[in-house]
Amino acid sequence: MNGRAARVNAYTRSMVPLARRLLFRNRGGFLVTVAGVAATVSLLLFLFAVHAGVRDGSTRYVRTAGVDIWIAQKGSDNIIKSSSFVPASLAGRVAGIDGVAAASPLVRVISKGEIRGRHTSTLFLFGFDPATRLGAPNDMTLKPGEIVLDESFARKYQLRIGDSLTIQRRAFRIAGLSQGTNALLSQFGFVRFEDGAAILGIQDTASFILVKTRGDRAAVARRIREAVPDVAVHEADDFTRYHDEELDSGVLPVFFGLAAFGAAVGGLIVALMLYSSALERRDDYATLKALGAGQRYLLRLVVGQSLLVTMAGCIAGILFMCAITPLLLRAIPTLVLLYLPRHALIFPAALAIGALAAIAPLRVLRRIYPGEVFRA
């Protein structure tokens, strides 16, 4: 079996690379098509990387805030796209429930900042309790009047540690920078709870109560629901999932729409190239038919050309994205591009679309009449 496989392999290696030669015969068309496929692949990679980046930026804080249970206003299940107001004093009541290790309020304020008389883009400002540190972005200790800013936001406005940022006429000294706190359209900042509450300007009000548990988290959540029935009690895993779902329902259809449109454009570029190549090389296809090549042979030839041009386009697209990603991130500091292993599925998908594009010239090939070879 191995010997046979080796013989067949050796035979295949020596076969006439007709598909490649026909492609390269029209170098201009080939290069334009490769560029078209590369542009499509780059666009798809970019879209999926942005989506993954936004998703990560929107949920990493929730995932890493060290919180086991999030208590919110009834009907509120995420920190990005829903409002929530609960009494800050509820934290003390919850802290007394069996199984609760710590509970503290988190206030969220959505506001623009001001630097040197210029407004910044919108910040999601979170005020956490420095005593429990629940909801803190990192292990920094914040003093009153200090802020931890999202690293990309600071880069966008060329802010450094020690600089000052004004929010609602209150000046904050930048004490540190956080990562994974960029939701693309807005970035996060972190202050002490009392500073956040002062900006909000409403007494005894928090957005969420954050809970650290001892032992069985589900049992603690159940006890909190029984003790405080008029709030929403979310275990951390559920709360993270709600963020994913919120993001997917809002953004994913747009991304998929753009991706599908891009893929269709890429497929059409390949189809157009194959179609015009079939017309241009009509004499060659007629000769092949006259010599005994069947429709299946010609189909394989066209699919081979399609796969070659698509593969070349994929490779060019990857190289292009490798080259341009650092430039993009430098030019747009708040852009988050996260490349994931599953994004590699773009390549088999591109090859499948390329193979599908081979349908375009089939009618032309079928209508080529082998007797054409006798026309001088």
Add this chain to the structure above:
Amino acid sequence: MSDALITARDLVKEYDAGGVFRAVDGVSLDVQRGEMVLIIGPNGSGKTTLLSMLGGLVRPTHGSVSVDGRALQEMPERELELFRLHRVGFVFQTFRLIDALSVRENVQLVVEMARDGRPEPVQTTVDRALERVGALHLASRNTRALSGGEKQRVAIARALANDPAILLADEPTGSLDSAAGEAAIALLHDAARNDNRAVVIVSHDTRIAQHADRVVRMLDGCVSTRM
């Protein structure tokens, strides 16, 4: 002739050209192994259409073509393709080499198509075919760089590569100077005499008549004279 390799009977080919146009009108022809037949006649006399039907490129409207007793008009398309691949070698006036390929690759292509993936020594077959027509030294050249005579040699090598029983040539000297034309005629004659192939040539070139076993003259789709 019961031992004829090709037997054509009452062949008719009609085309719809804003009315029925009869390109070939009741032609019968037998060609034996080792025989070289020249078909001559003015333009539009139906020579090439007849050649196309003999090679299984065109199906007759009426009548029959049999090769070794097998009726071409009854073969399904795939079988007809295999027939052309294995049993017929074509030589064209304009050579019809694929200019994206080298000389060797042009010949190798039809050998590979015929071998259908089996690991036979393809290169040996290709080299033998090129050597046969004196074109082995051109093997690595691009076909675009060849003279007309060289191209026709390569085209004949391609036609012979799968060792076909039938060789059909359409104006094989039409694009060649006299020396190259003589060389091409000699190769075709050799294919009939020494390889025992049935060779049918359509041409205006009267030099070929000296080498042909028979000359068939066509006029208005019919055979007017047999010599």
